[in-house]
Amino acid sequence: MTDQIKSGQEILDEFFSQIIDIEGVDQDVAKTVLRLYQEGKLTNINISNELSRIREKRP
Numbered sequence: 001m002t003d004q005i006k007s008g009q010e011i012l013d014e015f016f017s018q019i020i021d022i023e024g025v026d027q028d029v030a031k032t033v034l035r036l037y038q039e040g041k042l043t044n045i046n047i048s049n050e051l052s053r054i055r056e057k058r059p
Contacts, residue, residue: 012037028054 006014016037020030032050036042 016034019025019034020027022030029051032054033042033047036046036050
């Protein structure tokens with residue numbers, strides 16, 4: 001039996017593809033973080049800006 005060792009990129013891709021399914025994670029936040037990751041724009045500033053937008057939309 002050979003165990004495949006995953007690369008760092010594979011681990012990140014797997015984590016972010018499953019982030020929406022993690023119990024207790026807000027769906028809007030998860031979708032936003034996933035989108036930023038997929039677009040290659042997952043930075044502190046972008047996350048902060050997007051979280052602010054989510055907060056502003058909520059009552």
